[in-house]
Amino acid sequence: MKPLLENIHYPMLFGHRGYSAVAPENTLESFQMCVDRGIPGVELDVHLCKTGELVVVHDSNLKRVSGQDVVVENLTFGELRALDVGSHKDAKYRGAQIPLLSELFEQCGGKLYYDIELKCQSPKDTGLALQTWKTIKGFGMEKRCLISSFNPFTIRTFNTVSKGALPTAVIFADDDGVPWIFRHGWGRHIAKCTYLKPDFHQVDERMFTKFHGRRGYPIMVWTVNKAQDCERLLRLGVEGIISNNPGDFLALVGQDGADFCS
16 A cells, blocks of 8 residues: 555544634745644645635635635635635634645645645636646645545546646545535545545444455545544554644654654
8 A cells, every 4th residue: 555645654634624723724924834843734725816826715705704705716815815804703813815736845844744635616627736736846846745635526526637646545435515425435536546545434343344454545634623533543554644633643743843754
């Protein structure tokens, strides 16, 4: 079985949208907190906005994080930049902005590993995959990035434009928001991905044996926030843990950021 990334220790630990238990998700403040607290990696989400920039934000509709009922893909980068996406978390983060992926790389660079989720609803090629690949290459981050999406067509496109250069995964969950055919990893057949990224609730010994033991897929799980869940998954042998409060699990995974990056 090929590892997620070469020459690093496992399991990998990622802050979900940065250190989102404390700081506003998907902001430079949240990602920097992971650096400052010794978290080896961050999970983040990217969209293409109306003017073509690659912006880091989870929801397509920004009402939850900005209070404004607006859609990322309908706004220019300037309009997105004017939104406050920090106050919803805490008044001290008032004025936090939606960043570009390039700004995250500029600020944190080789201090982190990056699990980049491509946010795209269409089965067609929207340009998101290519723009993401160009940005990763432009900053020399090829050895520090993994790519994932709920949309297997987008992953297939990324694999095509990158010529299979990076580890890629389909994300799945047994949830009404996910098309039923993709709720248990079937999208891997479309995506031709190299690892799997299930909701941790779906990962038991039977599932792990099927996908990891028999079919050789590394497994990264989301979103783990309780020690007993983390311990169970580590005993199974998952390669990656994503958490809102990743600092709680540094001791459990048995390494610090320096060890991880060595």
